[in-house]
Amino acid sequence: MANAASGMAVADECKLRFLELKAKRTHRFIVYKIDEKKKMVVVERVGEPVLGYDDFAASLPANECRYAIFDYDFVTQENCQKSKIFFIAWSPDTARVRSKMIYASSKERFKRELDGIQVELQATDSAEVGLDVIQGRAN
């Protein structure tokens, strides 16, 4: 347990949707948010497999923090179809301090619930979660 963890719980749905994405590949991405009243992380949005990176990027709010899972499909230099599961901690600089604090202090616990994350990113502006960054980290 990290020092100064928030104690935020994780809704079962978070895990279920993640398992669906991982095993059945029924989602392209999942966006999670923290519900302070319920004291837990909940699913905000799931994206269908036909959607692409741009739809994913558009679903991250400009002034609020989120967690997100993105299933990135790509072709390697050996012409091999591959995919990688990204975990993104989205914390824009313009978000309120309270929001940043809550998401950062709940992250470690939340991430542990999702077994199968391959790459992790922390992003504070849209450039840090750009397609080029994702491509670079996938290889």
Added chain:
Amino acid sequence: MYGGDEVSAIVIDVGSYSCKAGYAGDDTPKAVFPSVVGSIEQTEGTNDSKPEKEGDPAPDSKNGAKPMDVDKAKTKRKLYVGQELEFRRDHMEVISPMKDGTVTDWDIVDTIWNHAFRRRLLINPEEHPMLIAEPSTNTAQQREKAAELMFENYKVPALFLAKNAVLTSFASGRATSLVVDSGGGSTVVSAVHDGFVLQKSVATSPVGGEFLTDCMMKSLESKGVVIRPRYSFKKKEISPGEYKIVDLDLPNTTESYRLYCMRAIASDIKESVCRVPDTAFDEVAYANVPTTSYELPDGQTIEVGADRFKIPDILFNPALSQTIPGVDGFSDATPVRGLQRMVIDSVNRCDVDIRKELFSNILLSGGSSSILQLKERLEKEVLEESPQAARVKVMASGNSVERRFSVWIGGSILASLGSFQQMWFSKAEYEEHGVSYIQRKCP
């Protein structure tokens, strides 16, 4: 488990320079006061300060705040905290509970806590859970000592110890970052990964705001400037708008109090005129920079030239301080590194996999981070010494309040979360498992 949502928690951060205390959920701390206290040794039986009091022109008898009596049989000293320090008293020494960023005198910390709770926040500590921010360098014994004091002396219902670096990192929205905390008494660089402080990465240096203040003071002195502490003179209006300065003779003022008052002025000079130079300071190149004027409390105006740039550059090149007459040398045992070196060394002591992420998430916080151009200069210096592939990014909150109080603000938000209530180390747990349980509850 502690289930006390209804009373708000108290967040307290005792730094080497100032103590920040306030209610969880607030944006800024309610009380900010110096972390040093005035101390008068009490000799047994006779109260020898009495006869001198008659000849004492200092207005301490008019001062509304009654000194707090923490006179304990073993120490036999009277401690003065907060505003009480602003009044000069005969034989009062100014002492600090900290040395190199860690607590060495718990009695003083106790006095400071007590002052914060009972006189500034006006609360009963028995009713409020306490979140204490502690330096990354705290040892297990120090943490237990703090917990014991809180539960035994203050009978707090619940307690949490959070690490400074983690709070700063979280408050900026990052679970992984390199926190550069340049405070009053020291500068600490620590890597935080997923909410853990990587202990082996922690680098400290005694070069902080107070050291820079001392350098400023010594440098001005060497140029013939006399800084008169405010208590040492009276202003007399001889004709409307015209004042005459009358020096007061106060032979019983201690040297430490005189220094404390002079530092307060030198610190203000530093904050008003200094900025970090864009490149390493060079005595020749800066010989003819335009000067900035500053008016001292006694009315004399001084001109500050090259020192405006030289003093802040000491952060990057501590050896520069040795060119100022009267500044004490560093002890040879631990070589003092510049800020950029500390950052590089700290990152290099971390796992290779996270170095890149640390370089691109350097967070600047603490009081000294407010010096103009510090962020830009640090970024430039680190970029020069870092590996080619690394993307260096230094961040500091645009808001100076957030920068100065980032630790406290982080603690304030954390302690106000509904979900955090289960994380407290409660009194019941303390009674059942003993003080060492703090290491498990607040790792």
